[in-house]
Amino acid sequence: MRYDIHLSIDYTYAAPSDHLRNLVRLLPAELPGRQRVWSRKLTVTPTPDERRDTIDFFGNAMTSVVWHGPVAEAIFELSARVERLAVGDPLDLSPPLADLGAEVTGEMTLAPASPHHFLGASPRVVPCAEITAFARAAVPRGISAYGAVTALGHALHHHMSFDAEATTVDTPPREAFVQRRGVCQDFTHVMIAGLRGLGIPAGYVSGFLRTFPPPGAPRLEGADAMHAWVRAWVGREMGWIEFDPTNDQGAGLDYISVAVGRDYDDVAPVRGALRSAGSAETSQAVDVLPLDS
């Protein structure tokens, strides 16, 4: 399935200040066998004085932009054509959850895809006793690691409801879990906390959802902005799988990946620093249109 993606993020700064620096992670990823990028282009307005395109630790495309003079408004626009390749529902080849730990230990590497990065506390997801207890209760005894991921995702989907007003970009997972509402970022962070609590390495995927569903299918939550879902490592054989707790399904043909990391902090679309910390307003518009039908 091919998509044309258009995204625009607009920041307006209350007190324009010199030397604005941003790190941008918006370019869709090239994922052999799963996602092919036909074209991708990031336009930044006003034209920055410096722009550097690099790859971050986890392999994500990262663009660093700097304006030397004062900037009152910054606009980031992405246009991309991306093909998502069909991957059938995975066959469960994962070990029993109880044996996953030994397989993790066997991965003696610090390479970006190593499960070790995704087990401990990360900047935004720290261990949380309540979420771990919920995860334990949601997962039957003797279940496989993969089964545990889908079981927890399903349970969370029913425990929490989608609410665009209940949280902000900085809401800690525990708070969203306790109030049982939030957006895709909250669902994802809570599920990551739960999986890590079970000993399953888990991380964050940022990306896009197709805006309008195929005929007859319901419109998915989170399609009007950038989306987020979970990736989990379920053993040597299966490696990483992806699950969307907001919509209670595996991340299939409707999902376009941009960046992966331990949590939102690693993949934030625009990370920035104004020299004098002023308030900023932001707005976002996304269109993800299928080319083939």
Added chain:
Amino acid sequence: MTASPAPDLFSAYRLREGVADELFDAQGQMRPVWRRFVERFAKLSPEEVTTRFERADQYLRDAGVFFRQYSNEPLTERAWPLSHIPVILHEKEWEEICAGLTQRADLLEAVLADLYGPGRLVSEGHLPAELIAGSKQWLRPMVGVSPRGGHYLHVLAFEIGRSPDGRWFVLGDRTNAPSGAGFALENRMATGRIFPERFPRAHIHRLAGYFGAFRAAMERLAQGASGRERAAAILTPGPSNDTYYEHTYIARYLGLPLLEGEDLLVQDAQAMVRTIEGPQPLGVLWRRIDAAFADPVELDATSRIGTPGLVEAVRAGNLAMVNALGSGVLEMRAMLAFLPRVSEVLSGGPLKLPNIATWWCGGAAERAYVRENAERMMIGSAYACDLPFDLGATTALGGAFRGSARASIAEWLEAEGNMLVGQEAVTLSTTPAWVESGAGQNRIEPRPMTVRVFAARDAHGRWVFMKGGYARIGRSGDTTALAMQRGGAVADVWVVGDRPVRQETLFPKPIRGVRRASPGILPARAADNLFWLGRYVERTEDAIRLIRAYHLRLAATDNIDDARLRLLRSFLADYGIDLARPVPQALIERIEAARLCASKVRDRFSTDGWSALADLAKTARQMSQTARPGDDAARAMSVLLRKITGFSGLVHENMYRFSGWTFLSFGRALERADALSALLATFADPKAPTGTLDIAIEVADSVITHQRRYRMERSRETVVDLLALDGDNPRSLLFQIAKLRALAADLPNARDKGRLAALSRAIVPVESLLSVASPDEIPTARLHEMRGEIAEISDLVSRSYLR
């Protein structure tokens, strides 16, 4: 003949079974390296000992050496806890220690290069991936980044102790931003006051050679391969950090600018210092801030003390970091469990100096071992970067918990094993310490100690060691590491030769001819603080004079409804000063504002000036408790006035006329000009009550001059003439504005393409007006306008130089 120290001093010096001692060897014989020192010391009378110790303490107080404690109060300081008896080690023994630590330093460099490079140690199973990945100090953005100059580590400190068998061992490695080198210098200066004689002084190795080598290495690193001129600087978290004093001290000693994150900007992947002359390129930073805080864009987004883009400058190879960002990963306790094995793998040999035996409880066998031997272990966090004796509340020692509510150690190990280490509960050696017990019962007792050893690379990349260092002395006789927690003392460490040693100085080669070092760059933020220091000090002085004028008149009239008193009250109320209290709170706040500015530029500021400000603040606070309205308050203000003019005198007489001084003076002159305008607009206004002209003359400290020039005449004209238009009166507007013009001409970029720059262009018209006007051409309304013009001058200084 064995030494027979004065029995009353050493009578309490009892050795403990199974504990090594620095003064006596295992056979109970005094170690030869101590003998001469003890003989000399024993000859001193008790009074002389007290006098000498007091001399050292006085030195430390005068030098302003203090220890900042973590607290909410920003300026809490406590006296430096010097243990007056040094720790003495023979140079042969020191050389052996340093040989062992050189091997260790090279090993640490190799481990770091692997962890941020190929990752072989992990993939071959010598270090657990889980442990490294779980460390907050292992910074992923730094993976694959080669350091400018080729080395990750440039400055190291090792905490070492002596075990009961007499051998030295390492308790911990400081690889992130080791502190204490400046304190070692201060300890040395202080003990020099106690033992000034040729013996022992000539036999003690100096510390300066270490700093000289390090300074040269910094310059080499700054220049880099390009060979271009680049600045070297120290990056500090700022005055609220507990070792800030040391940062200012070492910056002054090495002649390096002390910067904070906001002093820097990164442009085209080049780190620059914001100076009053615009951005200047920087080649190396000696970082005293935690790595994760260095860059809020690529590292910890919550950091308020970092510089956006710093990682980019490092990645581009344009900035060397001492030490590399991410070097703190080596400090975690669990690393000590693996270094012995890693040493075999990387260098093919065992560690010459062992480290404290450590077991990471993430492995089943290790976990079982720690569980079975828990009674002779310290069990704590695997990731903790503090030393074994800095025990937290969640630590178990000798099989028992300290303040934690867990069921059992076995359960704890099972649940969180991968987060824990067990470390052998070590016994440290003892060293003589002076113990005061009052009533002349002072004596010398054995106290446990550890020694901090400092290493740095020289300009060729070789490790050099400070010959000496500082020792931490426990506060009780308890020789388990427990006694070494906070609250102990510090001592100088003497490395002593049999013969007088060759003396080194900071700069090894004598400078031929006269080559003065340039005063160096002035960061815009430092200039800003100096400017505001000048303003606050002047503002305080002005307020003191006004408050005094009020209480003098209150004492004379005893009528608070007097029109002049009412005018003074409303005038001061406009500045937020409430005269209900004889020493108003707002006055104390002004003094504190001045002190806060001064605290941010302590590296550029005389110790005496700092003490004078501290004294002023203290006196004002004391007086606020006791002063009564009227005469008493007026006298109190006179005392404060003398103290603040004392401070001004110190600055005026003693401060080097570099551009920092210009900003301080500019701030003062600007504030004084503004205060004079306000004073005249209110108290020389034609509608003001009778007797207020006297207030203007008195507050402007011009009573005598006015009498001489105008005899008994007193009118608005005479007062405006003297306080606004008389260019010879230092308390006149014209005098202060002319001063501003002269100072502005000395600043960088004072001219812009052959014309005066904006700042001077704003000052000159005001000066011209005051030079030619007659008093009736300066009505009250014009004085109000002038305040607006002065505010504009202030804005122009800020915009042109201070950001």
